Amino acid sequence: MGVLQSVPGHPEYADLAEKTGFSFEQISVLHKRFKQLSHNEQTLRRDHFNEIPDLSCNPIRSQIIEAFFDQRNFHQNSEGKVQEIGFEEFLVVMSHFRPPSLHMTDDQRESVRKEKLRFLFNMHDTDNDGTITLEEYRHVVEELLSHSGALGRETAKSIADAAMLEVASISMGHMEPDEFYEGITFEHFLKLLSTFEIESRMNIRFLNMDTPTLCK
Template identity: 70%
Template sequence: MGGFHSVPDDHQYRILSKKTGFSLEQIGILHNRFKHLSHNSDTLRRDDLYTIQDLKCNPIQSQIVEAFFDRRNFQVDGEGPVQEIGFEEFLTVMSYFRPLSVHMTEEEKEVIRRAKLRFLFNMHDTDNDGTITLEEYRHVVEELLSRSGKLGRETAKGIADAAMLEVASMSMGRMGPDEFYAGITFEHFLKILKGIEIETKMHIRFLNMDTKILCK
């Protein structure tokens, strides 16, 4: 995977900068992070990301890790998982967490917002079928609640089921007794999160970032 190996040169850095929006300095720092995590290899595997200590206590650890190996997040045609990624794929996925620039136009901000939301949608659409199903949504909510230590698994499951019904109501309106809610489509997802400033919440301070808290 990826077209860059070992240490990218200035020309390759500029190509990556244009694609991801990162500065050359940020790309250099993230390349060092990549080499640290991959033990100086040209490719990164899932096990490398699972070594990040702060990620181990994250209730959606597996979804975060899988997002780095999902072809849908590489900004190229294709879908399905890969077994390893190169620096270009790693940097592309990291770019979804890039904070907005004060110099961006409203149109540019909207493009980035939609890309961030598509990334989040893909993260929860684990079976890659274009919808976040009841089971997928329930799993995420259950994990978030049960790992808090305050609720048991059955209580968390009940809250997850109720939350899914609420989402269905927001997405589809009142449904008839014979209607079946298949799941959240991306357009429904956009509707549900309308008004939430995901652009300011979904970011990492790259220049001050320590390798061990890469995905915090």
């Protein structure tokens, strides 16, 4: 794992700043947060995330935690899960929540948008097969709705099924009764969220890394 044992100004900070877009100051703040969560160990495990009260109340808590251990979020063309992560991996995952710079070009902003959407897609593509299937989509919707206390599991399932069919019709156009919709590809995902402003919504106020802000 990418363990970091440096202080601000170390050359490795420069490499991480270039890779993630964080400033030296922001990397220093996140390094302190990493050490706090890991109890000064050099790696983070899933159980360390159990100590974040706000995350424990999140209906998609498991997906958020797994995103930190999903190798697709570390490097391109990587896949599979790991059991622990170093600071570099933690920082790379956190960079997906970094708000866009005001000085970005249109091309840079579009690149950031696609990176955020890819991260979001990976979070829901839990079996890493390149599609968000009905079962995966249903699981997310059921988890979200079950925490509301107003709907039962069957009602949540029906809502998820209906929503998935609507997504299928948008992605694929008219479908015959005997056709089977395999799931949402990343290309379809981009199309479905083409008008959704995710660049500034999917972010973390990392300069004030108290416990409640980590999973917002």
